[in-house]
Amino acid sequence: MVVSLPSLPPQKNQLMLGTFVHSEARDALKFLLNAAIAVDKQGKIAGIEDARADVNVAKKLLLKRLGWKEDELDIYACKPGQFFFPGFIDTHVHASQYPIVGVFGESSLLEWLEKYVFPTEAKLEDCATADKVYTACVQRTLAHGTTTAAYYATIHVPATKLLADRCLRLGQRAFIGRVCMDDRELCPLYLRDKTSKESLDNTSEIIDYIKHIDPHYEIVSPILTPRFAPACSPTVMSGLAKIHQAQGLPVQTHISENAAEVELVAKRFPDAGSYAKVYDNYGLLTPKTILAHAVHLTEGEASLISTRKSKVSHCPCSNSALASGEARVRWMWDRGIDVGLGTDMSGGYSPSVLVAARQAVLVSRHLAMGRSDGEAKSKLTVAEVLYLATRGGAKVVGLENKIGGFEVGKEWDAQLVGLRIVGGGNIGESGQQKAEEKYEDSGNVDLFEWDTWDRKVAKWVYNGDDRNTKKVWVKGRLVHQRP
Amino acid sequence: MVVSLPSLPPQKNQLMLGTFVHSEARDALKFLLNAAIAVDKQGKIAGIEDARADVNVAKKLLLKRLGWKEDELDIYACKPGQFFFPGFIDTHVHASQYPIVGVFGESSLLEWLEKYVFPTEAKLEDCATADKVYTACVQRTLAHGTTTAAYYATIHVPATKLLADRCLRLGQRAFIGRVCMDDRELCPLYLRDKTSKESLDNTSEIIDYIKHIDPHYEIVSPILTPRFAPACSPTVMSGLAKIHQAQGLPVQTHISENAAEVELVAKRFPDAGSYAKVYDNYGLLTPKTILAHAVHLTEGEASLISTRKSKVSHCPCSNSALASGEARVRWMWDRGIDVGLGTDMSGGYSPSVLVAARQAVLVSRHLAMGRSDGEAKSKLTVAEVLYLATRGGAKVVGLENKIGGFEVGKEWDAQLVGLRIVGGGNIGESGQQKAEEKYEDSGNVDLFEWDTWDRKVAKWVYNGDDRNTKKVWVKGRLVHQRP
Numbered sequence: 001m002v003v004s005l006p007s008l009p010p011q012k013n014q015l016m017l018g019t020f021v022h023s024e025a026r027d028a029l030k031f032l033l034n035a036a037i038a039v040d041k042q043g044k045i046a047g048i049e050d051a052r053a054d055v056n057v058a059k060k061l062l063l064k065r066l067g068w069k070e071d072e073l074d075i076y077a078c079k080p081g082q083f084f085f086p087g088f089i090d091t092h093v094h095a096s097q098y099p100i101v102g103v104f105g106e107s108s109l110l111e112w113l114e115k116y117v118f119p120t121e122a123k124l125e126d127c128a129t130a131d132k133v134y135t136a137c138v139q140r141t142l143a144h145g146t147t148t149a150a151y152y153a154t155i156h157v158p159a160t161k162l163l164a165d166r167c168l169r170l171g172q173r174a175f176i177g178r179v180c181m182d183d184r185e186l187c188p189l190y191l192r193d194k195t196s197k198e199s200l201d202n203t204s205e206i207i208d209y210i211k212h213i214d215p216h217y218e219i220v221s222p223i224l225t226p227r228f229a230p231a232c233s234p235t236v237m238s239g240l241a242k243i244h245q246a247q248g249l250p251v252q253t254h255i256s257e258n259a260a261e262v263e264l265v266a267k268r269f270p271d272a273g274s275y276a277k278v279y280d281n282y283g284l285l286t287p288k289t290i291l292a293h294a295v296h297l298t299e300g301e302a303s304l305i306s307t308r309k310s311k312v313s314h315c316p317c318s319n320s321a322l323a324s325g326e327a328r329v330r331w332m333w334d335r336g337i338d339v340g341l342g343t344d345m346s347g348g349y350s351p352s353v354l355v356a357a358r359q360a361v362l363v364s365r366h367l368a369m370g371r372s373d374g375e376a377k378s379k380l381t382v383a384e385v386l387y388l389a390t391r392g393g394a395k396v397v398g399l400e401n402k403i404g405g406f407e408v409g410k411e412w413d414a415q416l417v418g419l420r421i422v423g424g425g426n427i428g429e430s431g432q433q434k435a436e437e438k439y440e441d442s443g444n445v446d447l448f449e450w451d452t453w454d455r456k457v458a459k460w461v462y463n464g465d466d467r468n469t470k471k472v473w474v475k476g477r478l479v480h481q482r483p
Numbered sequence: 484m485v486v487s488l489p490s491l492p493p494q495k496n497q498l499m500l501g502t503f504v505h506s507e508a509r510d511a512l513k514f515l516l517n518a519a520i521a522v523d524k525q526g527k528i529a530g531i532e533d534a535r536a537d538v539n540v541a542k543k544l545l546l547k548r549l550g551w552k553e554d555e556l557d558i559y560a561c562k563p564g565q566f567f568f569p570g571f572i573d574t575h576v577h578a579s580q581y582p583i584v585g586v587f588g589e590s591s592l593l594e595w596l597e598k599y600v601f602p603t604e605a606k607l608e609d610c611a612t613a614d615k616v617y618t619a620c621v622q623r624t625l626a627h628g629t630t631t632a633a634y635y636a637t638i639h640v641p642a643t644k645l646l647a648d649r650c651l652r653l654g655q656r657a658f659i660g661r662v663c664m665d666d667r668e669l670c671p672l673y674l675r676d677k678t679s680k681e682s683l684d685n686t687s688e689i690i691d692y693i694k695h696i697d698p699h700y701e702i703v704s705p706i707l708t709p710r711f712a713p714a715c716s717p718t719v720m721s722g723l724a725k726i727h728q729a730q731g732l733p734v735q736t737h738i739s740e741n742a743a744e745v746e747l748v749a750k751r752f753p754d755a756g757s758y759a760k761v762y763d764n765y766g767l768l769t770p771k772t773i774l775a776h777a778v779h780l781t782e783g784e785a786s787l788i789s790t791r792k793s794k795v796s797h798c799p800c801s802n803s804a805l806a807s808g809e810a811r812v813r814w815m816w817d818r819g820i821d822v823g824l825g826t827d828m829s830g831g832y833s834p835s836v837l838v839a840a841r842q843a844v845l846v847s848r849h850l851a852m853g854r855s856d857g858e859a860k861s862k863l864t865v866a867e868v869l870y871l872a873t874r875g876g877a878k879v880v881g882l883e884n885k886i887g888g889f890e891v892g893k894e895w896d897a898q899l900v901g902l903r904i905v906g907g908g909n910i911g912e913s914g915q916q917k918a919e920e921k922y923e924d925s926g927n928v929d930l931f932e933w934d935t936w937d938r939k940v941a942k943w944v945y946n947g948d949d950r951n952t953k954k955v956w957v958k959g960r961l962v963h964q965r966p
Binding site: 132323349365368370379381441444448450455482 | 581586623805808845848852905927928938941942943944949950965
């Protein structure tokens with residue numbers, strides 16, 4: 001059923017022209033105007049020309065410098081209202097839960113897992129269902145500009161292989177986590193690794209498979225995935241730590257999302273001292289560990305995580321929807337912890353990292369409301385949440401030298417964003433819209449002629465959606481586009 | 484420049500077939516399956532047939548009962564994944580601030596007004612700008628399913644007339660508020676009624692104008708709009724109360740949005756006793772008053788508002804974005820206050836009532852987080868926020884006998900919602916999307932074959948957008964549609 005897929009087609013050199021926006025620092029966006037970026041056949045940025053009199057000057061200078069000929073290139077030039085932005089990095093997302101985005105009633109974490117999540121994940125034992133779900137998920141997240149995703153699949157081996165195949169074929173950079181969960185108390189019989197050996201063996205089978213379809217992990221990579229401490233036996237956690245040490249593979253898990261869960265961990269591991277120490281005791285708290293949520297961390301845990309250089313995936317949509325709490329991003333930054341954004345679909349109600357960025361702004365405001373203490377400073381800016389969504393995320397998944405911004409030598413993981421200019425499109429003229437006319441849908445962001453670049457980007461963060469993501473590239477390959 | 488517009492074209496009888504969803508009670512949605520609703524030439528619901536063996540049975544029974552002939556009708560039938568829903572009612576929205584949706588930096592209320600809002604509103608002195616802004620705003624909100632809006636315009640008379648014209652021509656039911664603001668301390672010279680007489684006279688000019696273009700206020704109606712207490716002189720507030728008493732026109736204003744504003748009001752009106760009492764003292768707290776925000780109400784104020792039967796517009800997007808606070812909807816309900824939803828664009832970052840409903844769910848969860856007191860019960864359900872968006876809003880604007888749900892005699896203010904079924908559309912097939920193929924964009928909601936109606940609606944609330952609003956009617960008139 002699951003087959004290996006043909007390798008990617010050869011690429012041409014490409015030239016991107018226009019405006020480029022990316023994070024220069026955690027709190028500052030940089031705008032490259034009248035600029036040109038050259039992307040070579042391997043998908044790497046070969047050269048950048050910035051701030052020229054006009055974009056043609058930038059183009060000519062760059063082509064001359066690289067010795068490239070215009071007629072051998074694919075050229076992409078910004079139209080008015082458009083700019084290039086780094087691809088989004090989703091540091092925590094459950095591909096298997098795509099069928100229940102937005103479905104959780106009034107439940108909170110543990111009840112929600114039992115009532116909604118586990119029955120949904122169980123369906124993916126069937127490969128035809130898994131194909132439908134994973135294909136829809138990868139296409140949907142690509143359409144939202146997610147160029148890299150750290151995925152949780154399920155316990156099922158064939159379906160997890162299929163997710164790796166789909167990412168490779170559709171061209172999304174991904175970490176593929178076959179979920180380990182063998183605890184008899186927490187995991188239902190119908191969704192459980194029957195033994196710790198099965199859990200570890202099945203993990204190894206996924207690693208071998210991915211090594212076979214993408215030997216250098218250029219697009220897809222395995223990631224070790226103990227669901228969360230109460231779902232895993234000590235044997236599984238130690239076993240995964242051994243694989244981690246032997247092969248240097250990354251690890252992802254959950255931490256301190258919800259009060260009841262924190263209590264449960266304290267009860268299960270009475271001698272550990274803290275939730276973070278549970279992972280540390282089993283050798284799972286390392287610079288390659290992604291910890292999702294981290295809402296209720298203590299000072300001691302933050303200090304331990306910072307010392308171990310483990311990373312945090314902040315999932316604001318999920319934390320609001322499940323009433324888990326308000327994670328303190330600035331507080332973690334102040335303690336030296338690297339943070340990225342996760343949609344945590346489907347605890348998070350949206351597959352879009354842009355929506356997660358928006359909600360990160362809002363959650364930071366809820367954190368600040370009516371406070372006169374340190375949290376009054378918790379408000380995150382538009383620049384800061386876009387940092388989380390790109391460079392911050394790149395650090396979290398350990399790819400900060402490859403992706404997250406526009407520098408020579410980095411790979412071209414990017415999106416072309418297009419915003420409508422009022423008066424330049426189909427809406428905004430007086431009179432009623434004619435139904436018969438071709439309806440060109442350019443999204444919800446309306447720019448007016450007086451808008452500055454700062455405002456354009458803010459409008460995108462607050463009202464943008466997948467309609468504004470016109471094109472998406474991963475490693476130089478065009479993997480999504482819309483009119 | 485501003486001209487009266489031709490009256491609406493005559494309508495045919497219409498028949499709606501399929502699934503209808505509306506609020507049966509505050510906490511319960513009702514699903515009418517295999518149903519038919521007849522809408523007469525005046526835009527009123529003439530008959531309903533529900534729960535038949537199939538939709539054709541419902542259709543035949545209804546036509547027979549009404550004596551209508553099929554070939555004299557316009558018929559709209561739901562396709563798979565579609566349902567009819569009442570139009571949204573936006574009980575608080577600043578049309579004039581449409582150019583700055585999503586633009587507020589890190590500011591909170593008073594600073595934001597000065598830095599962003601007032602300069603933007605001032606631009607609307609120019610009618611060409613006003614036309615661009617108001618036309619875009621009305622078309623955009625219609626596209627989001629807003630069939631009724633309680634608008635704040637600006638102080639400018641020609642531009643406010645123009646807003647009334649645009650609503651009438653484009654067919655959106657609207658309350659048009661020419662903003663009164665004559666306080667010399669708070670209002671900048673460039674955006675201020677020069678005298679209290681000018682403030683009241685200009686208000687009367689707008690009332691006369693609207694009476695001229697829509698004599699029975701069937702689609703557009705004036706609404707008295709003292710911006711908020713600190714922006715108005717006592718003379719203006721008393722004068723507006725007199726007009727209110729004489730003509731029975733509704734009133735809209737702001738209350739208790741932000742801590743600094745509450746403090747300012749206490750300083751300005753030291754003898755009033757409370758913010759709510761300020762309005763009450765001037766005769767502005769009546770059953771026809773819409774109070775926006777009401778975040779920081781005291782028990783005494785809630786009791787006064789409840790006694791006066793004044794209404795509250797809950798604006799969660801705005802309250803989160805400006806870090807104003809978390810309004811307690813259930814707390815107000817428990818005190819007998821009617822509540823509706825407001826986008827409060829552009830304090831709210833979105834013109835969509837659906838987004839406001841979503842954020843109302845999330846804000847209610849932030850309110851509940853970590854609480855063991857009464858607020859732990861503050862969580863709002865999907866059914867409850869959809870009630871706020873429809874029937875709740877209808878009560879707030881005083882039109883509960885005309886709109887908000889599907890009953891015989893009510894006017895047909897409705898939207899046809901369409902959600903994509905995975906496997907039935909362009910995404911979800913294996914393999915890469917072909918750029919050359921026609922890209923039919925059906926939005927972000929993906930239904931799977933096992934989804935129940937409850938889940939379909941929840942998915943719409945969490946991930947729906949204007950792409951899912953396929954058609955919109957106001958008073959039986961089709962005012963918006965997309966493919």
